[in-house]
Amino acid sequence: MKPLVLICSQDPELYLFLSHILEVDGIRSKLASGVDEALALAVEQELRAVVLDCQQVGAAAAPTCARLKREARDSGLPVIALVAQGAQNQLLNLLKAGIDEIFVRPFVPASLLDCLNGKLMLGQAGSKSVQNGRSLCCGNLQMELAGHRVRRDGFEVHLGLVQFNLLRHLLENPGTVFSREELISAAWPDNIHVSARTVDVHISRLRKTLKTISSSSIIRTIRSLGYSLENPDG
Template identity: 65%
Template structure:
């Protein structure tokens, strides 16, 4: 599932340009025209971030930001302001409203994309089985090894230590088949005897967790060989 970003603007050209930029980079976009519509959509659709169009003659940007930050369900949403030339005096109001980031137009679109991916801890497009900063990524599945944190489609996945070690080994080598013996060596201490059936039980638990949070991530059984983590579009 692509991350949903809410764009708050009454300017059709602004919306078309920025929605195209974000959609090409893998986001889903929803338009909100005014304050009440923005609040309703933020509550109903549960976007991952909000982008505000701040025009020189409008103060709705800071109003929307303040209202979002003041609501329990939306207070944690990253809110980014795109400030038009001539509207620089809105900086102070936006800061008071709790804005997370702001850019004065014109600016390089990559700055907005990098900001969103940093705020949402998303991997760069096309990263498969490689590290993006401190995250190990394969499609929508992400793992921060030093923090023992796993995410699927932006949602946390809670795994026990053994499941985490097994998934880490598969994530480090997407598309590669590992025998049960190899997985035992990767996930369990050397002085503990583990049978093949035990590996199957833990893989089943991982599959269940991935199915709930990251349906596109699949651990496949290779008959008489073992398991592999399927790469995206595999």
């Protein structure tokens, strides 16, 4: 059966446009015109992703994302946000809510398809993300880039977009010490102001999440300099 993507929007033209390009790519879609309907469908049906039109739901976007992550039938359900240009407050709230990906409107349809295809094929044996080497490993930690999935000791670790980006940057360069400014450039959108303290908070949360799987901490704090990922082979 073709994978099913839920589109939460009150814009029928957007839905028709998205449903058409998804169908061409072999992906079914279903429309939820309101937040309650989207949450109900996420509980009842086996969805592979949710596209959330934040321009329509407004201030409810971040709480909706958080509830989808918490209540959906699939606890790892990817949620992708479509936001208007200049919506900095909405971006920050979505990042805090654990959004998986953000596209600023107008967006390139091919980029959305690439994102969805990466997430949709993750659960398949021999997925392209692994076959093509699009994964990062360090010790017992593995990251599949296309699917935005992380595993430690074989157990899945659920991360929000910022923490995923932070970990990816560290995994790409194990043993390298990165300043907070370098981590900000790697993990946050260019148009958002982030303080050094915010980096510390997200690193602390990332450590806590990783330690729920294994008690050891693999992210080192280098005083006055920044952070580094332990390289077990180094």
